[in-house]
Amino acid sequence: MLEPEIAAFVERANAFYASDHPAETVDDQRATYERFAAAFTPPLPDGVRTHDAPLTCADGQTVMLRLYAPAGRAQSKGTVLYFHGGGFVVGSLQSHDLITARIAADTGLCVVAVDYRLAPEHRAPAAHDDCLAVTRAAIDARLPFGPLPRPLQLAGDSAGGTLATSVAMRLRDEGMPGVDGIALVYPLLGIEPQLPARDTQANAPMLTLADVRRYGALYWGADVENRALAAWTIPLEASRYDGLPPVLAIGVEHDPLRDDARLFAARIRAAGGHAHAPVGAGLVHGSWRALATSPGAQWMHREVCRFLAANAARRADVERGVSRVGQPGR
Template identity: 40%
Template sequence: MALDPQLAALLALGAGAPRTETLPVAAARAQYEARIAAMPPAAPVAAVTERMMQGPGGPLRLRIYTPPGEGPFPLMVFFHGSGFVLCSLDTHDGICRNLCAGSGCLVVSVDYRLAPEHPFPAAPEDCLAATHWAVAQAAGLGADAARLMLAGDSAGGNLAAVTALRLRDEGGPRPVGQALLYPVTDWHSPGTPSYAENAEGYGLTRATMEWFWGHYLPDASLSAHPHVAPLRTPDLAGLPPALVQSAEYDPLRDEAELYAGRLSAAGVPVRMTRWPGMNHGFLFWTGRVEGATAAMAEACAWVRSVTG
């Protein structure tokens, strides 16, 4: 189908903004933070608090969302996009509130270190450490560590997938699921057909992805490392059940779907949904764009189904 008209209208509003890859990193971050004012209101939650933990590279900030009701609640550790370079706890506050309210999980959102100041492997190191922290602190937070869920969008989907791999391979708690929302799963070169089909005109561009990767992974010789590109992991058996959502008009569509296919082939239970008419990042518009609202409802229902 054609690009959703509601999304097309939103893209038109931002058509005059400078392209991300043409900006200094600080200006690109400011441009993304400015979008918060345009985001629709999120679902109400019972409480939002912040905590600090000692991460591998220093203090690490966490934002904790508690759902209505009586705990202990399932525990979701959430990693935000964008591109390992941009965005923050604030840009993804609405997504986390919607996930918390809709899934009934206590959500721990992780303010991991960003590139280029902190290139790979800083982000996955922080995400793994934050997951261990959340599990260790679960009882005090009102959560059930035995019902651990990993989740993330875009680059955060990459970090959720990588954290699941590392917990499997390095020892640690076993998540009951991983929710990968239009995730990055592979290096940009040579790229999949959707990289060419959706290279321009739908928000995220191929040039922006190359800019992100250039900051996150200065040493391209590491591009096949499983903690960089989980799609290139030789063995995906034994990973937790996965929800993978892709968007029709997204350069990352095919790599998300290829990862879902490889998980399924390895015996991992997978729910894979391609959302027609949607573009990369469409979940920011939950409550305003019908497809985004439906996809968030699907994600929350799937999380409830695997966390019990």
């Protein structure tokens, strides 16, 4: 059953979308998504300041970034790279301004949002390549904002969860340390959603199984060979799940992607790692935008902020040689 406040959110959200929305051009879909997002985006929280700047990657690609600096940036205890959702097709720095600004305000961490390339103009692994390049630059202190505090954590919602997870796994495989935590909200982690939610929530509000498949085809393509070339971009098709930093992976009840988070966390724990995968009862995909009204969305936001802040503090303690009992996100 939907939380009452989420039912109202869904009704309001549906007003932005025509019945034939999936048949619209990609440009029209992006414009609709931006209007929808803007309707739920309040002014910046007090004390948070933004700074946009480009990063030129080693391959010559330019990626726009936005820094959300909390009040007292000099005392901030860490940085989060945030990769937005939108099925690799829609979304921007502006579309997730509500989420990134509130993370900065409520954790005291610096947050850097990444405006990666979108499909179908740029198919897999373009978005992943952009996010990997930005993460490497952050590890090497090459972001265009001056020195940012450590530790560095990755976060993302929906398709942004794929990006955050894939980047962390790729860096692990390359033996490149530097990512100290991963926070995911209703993440897409495979080509096909996992059972049982794939079937039981196939027609869920806000995101259907048909939507997942349509967006996936635009990014990865329908050709299995093309997907094989970008295998590192699909976390649930990885061969190993050890060696990752602590993970928080939140699924929501009414979402065909709900069990992606559960399965991913279970594989990490089986490999000896730390992962927590709570489920937001009564919530839907995209419900983080209902933060102003929904108790469930507020719980989800607190979980993310608590994980990021606690993990940053734990890493700081480790660097100082102080032992902190327990693991973040547990």
